[in-house]
Amino acid sequence: MISIDKLQIKFPSFSLGPVSLEVDSHSFFALMGPTGSGKTLLLESIAGLLRSDGGSISIDGQDITKAPPEQRNVGLVYQDNSLFPHLTCYENIIYGQRYNNIEETEGKRYALELMEMLSIDHLQVRKPSRLSGGEKQRVALARALACRPKVLLLDEPLSSLDPQFREGLRKNLKQLHKSSGATFFMVTHDFVDALTLADNAAVIHKGHIEQSGRTLDIFHRPSTTFIADFVGMKNIFEASYEKGLCTFKGITIPAPTSVGNMQKGHIALRPEDIHIGSKGEFSSGEKRLSGSVTGLIRDGFTWIVTFSCCDAVFSARLEHHLALNGTIQEGTEISFGFRHDLVHHILDVPDRRD
Template sequence: MQVRDLWVDLDEFHLREIDLDITSGEYFVILGPTGGGKTVLLETIAGLHRLRQGRILLDGEEITAAPPERRGVGFVYQDYALFPHLNVAQNIGFGLKLRGEERTVIQQRVDEMARLLSIDHLLHRRPGTLSGGEQQRAALARALIVEPRLLLLDEPLSALDPETRESLQRELARLHRELGTTTIHVTHDFEEAVSLGDRIAILNAGRVVQVGSPDDIFRRPESEFVARFVGVRNIFEGDLHAGKDGYKLLVLDGTRIAVVTERNGRVHASIRPEDIIVSREPLRSSARNSFRGRIVEIADRGTLISVTV
């Protein structure tokens, strides 16, 4: 699908100059802070908001002005949005019922989707009696049963406990492998985005600020905002000066660091924790950068230890 120069005005919030190219069968993640416009963008693609300008195309077909029910899009909200007065089977089959499918066809497809999502033992239950993970599986089944050309997932894991979140994350990956449905998944969690996404778009304040593979986003952030948002630490601001032997000198508060870069002038730079060796004694190494420092804090973060020098 393609989004071209999309602008949306909603009261005091605005989407601006959104351009996206998502290949057929791709698992595409939109990552950004709360209030950045992620849900608004999904809802606009689904046809729930009017565009000020721009175009939306799906499988080469212009759907900019198409009503939501004619777009071939499935939508799963963060809060599941299941009908409380219907049981799980009726919720899953709701879209097929709206299409006028025969009851036997609906029953067969509901049974198939329930088995695929491992909720076939819950079909007689009402949503209010289900756990969060079970409700989310029912919502996924309801969206997928109509065989959408595009599946939109709005923070599908954020309301779940850690164990259920991890389980459903694996389930989403499996479903995508088996069904191959083009998917746009919205989240504010970078680890979730990296685990699931073929590519990631960073959305902040209504604008796409970077698009790339998970590795590109983490290892080559294009702005300080992106770097900090995806968890990059040790970010400094300094000036680049000419060096020798193919290196330039990055000057940070008087400290000179040899770097390889084509950039010049004032820059932001990051030193990754995994590239730092801390030692009581000077190391015999080919590394060009070696500095003396004092450890002022050691903090246990559970799965890692934070050392402040």
């Protein structure tokens, strides 16, 4: 288990923490946050590349706060893969084995096994400058794992790749996580990466952990409006609660019992959880409303429609045919609805957003 206890790092313009976090052994953990939130700092301090200004880090009960990086048995893969340019792929991969008590023939066998698993065995004698981005990232992964680390730190391993290679590398990561038995600690600003790969996750914002737990829980039950926004809940509105009812922007829905005696908060709703259609299609558990379309934006293969209703402007994902056949255009009056149980209620806690 990696346990980070009240870790603090201070710079003149930025300070991280105090951060406390626990990551189970052999798990796949994702640390999410926007650019500049301190993700890489936390990663480098686990690797021992940054001196901390307080707190402690331990791995499997062993305090490594003061240990130099070479004694931590923690592998590191950077986003830019940082391969040694003067060595071939194979030489890169076996680079660290001699420092980790890995016997030469066994090391060679394992290196070749990793290369085969990652489909880079044909690149053995190539220099990094002649590899594609995806190949470089695979070599960097193999290099880190060839030393059999207890913990593998991944700094946005997928974000520098072209979209068509991402899927392949995601599968590789999953497979390597299973076969190596190491704890994977991945930093990412992409929620999809976290959701597909990690069992557990935490969200870091401005140097502080805002929420940690199961990745799906963070996705479904963000604890702050910042996280709600980060995980793609586009419809976030201030809400007030009274007598079992929740009111936001002049719209009233039943409040769940979990809200308790909270009086103020926010509601958050995913654009894909809003249902647009004709009146007959709504079920009884849905809140039915109507509004006027204010815009239609293409979002990859689907469309996002924005419309105003009462005092609120909603965003909803639109079915393809509704956008294509011209049924919905700017100014169209539409009926829409959402299930009450899909509305997420956020307790009012101080938001760190400026």
